[in-house]
Amino acid sequence: MINNHKQVMMTKSFKILRQGLRCFIAIVFASSFIFPATSFAYSGYGNGTSTDPYRIGSCSQLEEINNNLSGYYTLVANINCSGYSFTSLAESTAFSGTLDGQDHTIENLSINNYGLFDQTNGAIIENINIASGSVSGSGSIGSFVGTPNNTTLTNVHSSMTVSGTSESGGLAGYAEGTTVVSDSSFSGSMTGNGYTGGLIGVFDSANDVINDSFMSGSMTNDGVYSGSIVGGFWGGTINRVYTTANINMNGNIYDGGMVGNSQGTINNSFSAATITDPGADYGALGGDYFGTGSYNGNYFDQYLAGTANACAFNSSQCLSTAVDTSGNQLSYFKDNVTNGPFSTWDFNNVWQETSSYPTLLDLSLFNGQGGVPNNGDANGDGVLDSYQPNVLNLESNIGWVNISTSSSNGCTLGIGQSLGASAPADPGYTSLTHMLDFNAYCPSAGMTVPITLIFSRLIDTTGAKLLFYNPNTKSYSIVSGATFSTVTIGGNTETEVNYSLTNGGPYDLSGTASGLIEDPVLIATPPSVTAPNTGYGMPHNSDTMEAAIAGSSTIAIAASLFLVYRNMRRLRISGN
Numbered sequence: 001m002i003n004n005h006k007q008v009m010m011t012k013s014f015k016i017l018r019q020g021l022r023c024f025i026a027i028v029f030a031s032s033f034i035f036p037a038t039s040f041a042y043s044g045y046g047n048g049t050s051t052d053p054y055r056i057g058s059c060s061q062l063e064e065i066n067n068n069l070s071g072y073y074t075l076v077a078n079i080n081c082s083g084y085s086f087t088s089l090a091e092s093t094a095f096s097g098t099l100d101g102q103d104h105t106i107e108n109l110s111i112n113n114y115g116l117f118d119q120t121n122g123a124i125i126e127n128i129n130i131a132s133g134s135v136s137g138s139g140s141i142g143s144f145v146g147t148p149n150n151t152t153l154t155n156v157h158s159s160m161t162v163s164g165t166s167e168s169g170g171l172a173g174y175a176e177g178t179t180v181v182s183d184s185s186f187s188g189s190m191t192g193n194g195y196t197g198g199l200i201g202v203f204d205s206a207n208d209v210i211n212d213s214f215m216s217g218s219m220t221n222d223g224v225y226s227g228s229i230v231g232g233f234w235g236g237t238i239n240r241v242y243t244t245a246n247i248n249m250n251g252n253i254y255d256g257g258m259v260g261n262s263q264g265t266i267n268n269s270f271s272a273a274t275i276t277d278p279g280a281d282y283g284a285l286g287g288d289y290f291g292t293g294s295y296n297g298n299y300f301d302q303y304l305a306g307t308a309n310a311c312a313f314n315s316s317q318c319l320s321t322a323v324d325t326s327g328n329q330l331s332y333f334k335d336n337v338t339n340g341p342f343s344t345w346d347f348n349n350v351w352q353e354t355s356s357y358p359t360l361l362d363l364s365l366f367n368g369q370g371g372v373p374n375n376g377d378a379n380g381d382g383v384l385d386s387y388q389p390n391v392l393n394l395e396s397n398i399g400w401v402n403i404s405t406s407s408s409n410g411c412t413l414g415i416g417q418s419l420g421a422s423a424p425a426d427p428g429y430t431s432l433t434h435m436l437d438f439n440a441y442c443p444s445a446g447m448t449v450p451i452t453l454i455f456s457r458l459i460d461t462t463g464a465k466l467l468f469y470n471p472n473t474k475s476y477s478i479v480s481g482a483t484f485s486t487v488t489i490g491g492n493t494e495t496e497v498n499y500s501l502t503n504g505g506p507y508d509l510s511g512t513a514s515g516l517i518e519d520p521v522l523i524a525t526p527p528s529v530t531a532p533n534t535g536y537g538m539p540h541n542s543d544t545m546e547a548a549i550a551g552s553s554t555i556a557i558a559a560s561l562f563l564v565y566r567n568m569r570r571l572r573i574s575g576n
Contacts, residue, residue, distance in 0.1 A: 044410060045441035045515050048072055050098070055441055057389025057412050059084045062106075066090070071097045075104040075128065076412045076441075077389035082107075088114035094121035094149065101128030101156075103365040104386075109160070113137030114146035115173070126154040129366040136163040140173030140201060143186070150177035155362045159188040159217070166194040166223060167232065169201035170215065175236075178207035183350065183360055187217045194223025194252075195260065197231035198245055203264060208236030212350050212360065215243040221252055225260030225287055228273050233259040233286070235293070240345050241269045242333070244357055246276070253279035254287040254312055257305055262286035262318070263293050268341040270299040272333050272357070275306055283311035286318055295319045297341050303327040333357055371400070373456045373490065378402035380489035389413070397434045399456040405449050411442040416518055423469050426476040429524035432459055435469060437520040446503050446513035453497040453521075454487060461523065466497055468507045469520045479507055479521060497523070 044061055046054035048071030056062055056073055059081040065073060066089050088111055089095060095117050109116070110133050117123075123145075130143050140146045143158035151172075158171060167174045170186030179200075186198055195202050198215035215228045225232055228245035238258070249255045255278070256262070257271040262285075271285055281288075284305035285298060295310070295318045302308055302322040310318035321340060323332045332339055335355050337347050342358075345351050351358045372393050376384045379402045385391045392403045392413035405411050416437035423435055433455070440449060466482035469475075482499035504513030509520060 042067070042443075044443055045412060046072075048097075053098075053100070055389070055412050055414075059086065059109075063087070063089070065095070065097075065099070069093055069095045069097060073097065073099045075099075075101045075106075076414065078105045078107070078384075078387045080107050080387055081109045081133070084108075084110075086111050088118040088146065089116060090120065091118040094119040094123075096120070096122045098124040098126075099128070100124075100126050103127050103129075103155075103362075105129040105131045105366055107131040107133065109133035109135075111135040111137075113141065114139070115142045115144055117145045119147045119149070120145050120151045121149045121177075122151070123148070124152045124154075125156060126152070127156075127362075127365075129157045130160055132159060134161040134163070136161075138165045140164075140167045142169045142172035142201065143188070145172040147174050147176070148172050148179045149175075151175075151179045153179070153181045153184055155183045155360075156181075157185045157187070157363065157366070159186075161189045163191045164193070164196065164201070166192065166196065167201045168192045168195075169197040169199055169231065170217065171199050173201040174204065175200050175202060175208050176204045178205065178209075179203075180209045180211070181213060182209075182211040183362055184213045185360065185363070186215050189218050189220075190228075191220045192222065192226060192231070194221075194225060195232040196221060196223070196226040197260070198228035198243060199241075200230045202232035202234065203230050203236040204232075204234055206235035206264070208264075209239070210237075210241055211239045212345075213241050214357075214360075215245050216357070218246045218248075220248045220250065221255050222250055224252055224254040226252070227256040227259035227287065228271075229258045230264075231260045233262050233264045233293075236264045238264065238266045238269055240267070240341070242357065243271050243273045245273045247273050248276050249278045249282060251277055251279050253281045255279065256283045256285055256287040256311065257300060258285045260287040262289045262311060265293045266295050266298055268297040268344040270301075270333055270341055272301040272304055274304045278306065281312040282307065283309050283315065283318065284322070285320055286311040288312050289314040289318050297344065299323055299333075299340050301330075301332065303330070371395075373400050373402075373492075375490075378456065378489070379404055379452070379454055380487075392438055394436060394438065396436065396455075398432075398459065401433075401436055401456070402452075402454040403436065403438055404452050404454075405440060409442065409447060409449050410444075411440045411447070411449055411517075414439045414441060416520060423471065423520075424474055426467065426524065429465070429467065429476070429526055432461070432464060432523045432525060435520050435522045437518075440501065440503075440517040440519070442503060442515045442517065445515050447515075448500055448502040448505075449517070451499055451501055451519070454489070455495040455497075456492070457495070458486065458493050459495040459523065461495060462525070464523050464525045466499060466521055467524050469522070470509065471520070472509075476524075477506070 044055050050072050053072035053074045055076045057077045141164040143160045170190045228243040257273040284300040289311040298320040301324045303324045309315040310320040337353050352361045389412040390405050390407045394401050416439045461484040466479040467476040485496050487496045503517050509518035510516050
């Protein structure tokens with residue numbers, strides 16, 4: 001009986017264990033759907049979403065895009081890839097995410113094959129300038145994308161040296177689907193072997209579009225059907241685009257100043273391209289016109305093109321206006337907003353008039369942070385601040401303020417919520433500066449990082465304190481451990497403040513150890529005349545005030561209860 005009892009108990013235990021194991025497996029399986037694993041451990045801050053993109057501050061982090069080809073990315077500083085061997089991103093799988101350069105520049109980018117990306121599908125690439133470097137290889141190549149499909153390129157610019165075979169372009173190679181290029185330019189050197197374009201190598205779809213863009217570099221064609229805007233123009237539309245390229249056609253035929261073969265539509269555009277060594281058949285605008293598509297409101301400089309033919313064949317159907325027929329109107333398209341086709345261009349929001357050819361307004365955003373002290377090196381460390389993701393410059397009421405943290409901690413800095421305008425003054429202090437509202441984005445949660453503030457002028461900080469502002473409680477507290485000193489940069493004596501921040505600590509507005517530190521601070525001094533301690537003349541902490549209020553309330557309640565008790569007791573005694 002004992003053995004039978006043991007056997008029954010063991011059987012029951014086994015069933016319970018088996019049922020528990022089944023539940024565990026089911027929970028693990030379900031959690032893989034409910035709580036999917038992070039695609040990869042990024043070396044910087046961010047989770048790859050539109051609201052919390054991966055923040056890129058180095059060439060190595062740029063390559064980490066390969067680990068999540070559908071994520072959201074932003075550049076947080078200019079990037080110098082000098083000495084870095086860079087391989088095209090998305091060679092095996094197309095990039096379908098978003099890369100926003102936030103008006104930053106990548107320089108010295110040397111790529112063997114394709115471009116920054118080999119292939120994209122449904123991607124958005126915007127607000128990036130590739131200032132220097134080279135890309136060379138076979139197949140479809142371009143500064144940004146070799147083969148874009150259903151891709152949007154906005155406010156992208158390149159001055160790279162691009163050397164390809166056929167179907168290559170200054171910005172992108174072979175465009176498919178609905179690929180749209182806007183507010184972009186190429187000012188580098190382009191060499192290709194047929195179906196080569198200064199901006200795009202080939203437009204393969206009627207849905208492809210180029211708007212408000214230009215080419216001002218040089219181009220060498222070693223094959224047919226090439227143009228300084230699009231080479232193989234099988235379809236699509238070109239609106240408000242111009243070229244001032246220097247084109248060497250190397251005796252090839254069917255090349256054009258703007259496009260090679262022409263089966264698409266060109267509207268309100270012009271060519272002031274200088275064409276040398278043309279073949280027997282070439283056009284100022286288009287190479288071979290196939291009788292499809294249309295030309296509307298276009299112009300070309302006949303003297304620079306060396307031909308009166310807008311297109312190599314069927315030129316009468318390439319409806320265009322020739323100007324500067326004898327070289328006496330070389331300035332027709334310069335310093336002007338009224339000559340054709342400029343009446344259809346937006347010189348308020350898109351284009352800018354200059355003493356030469358027009359330029360895009362957004363291009364000025366890539367010139368760096370104008371006015372930053374010490375020629376852009378406000379902290380005097382010998383490196384331009386715009387190339388350091390751990391450095392931020394803000395303008396305040398007393399000039400520029402340089403904010404930095406150590407580059408070794410991997411944190412990057414960014415502008416905060418701009419709370420200064422809505423923050424009430426602390427009645428116990430006199431503010432010496434406006435509020436500096438910035439964020440630190442750190443790769444690990446809970447980090448403690450050093451912060452240095454350098455003000456571009458000398459401030460009298462006698463008795464001064466660094467105050468942290470909490471907009472939730474509308475209160476200020478003294479940042480403990482903050483030290484004030486002076487530093488000489490560029491011959492100027494400036495005020496420096498040093499302190500530490502802990503993610504999730506008392507001076508982090510985010511309140512959680514998540515990697516994001518929000519730190520609105522200002523410098524202030526207490527009143528010069530000592531006043532009675534009413535509470536208003538003291539730096540206050542919300543926790544201290546609440547504790548004081550809670551304590552005084554408790555005492556008041558206890559006193560009231562005691563009085564009630566005593567009176568009731570007297571009544572009871574008197575009643576007896």
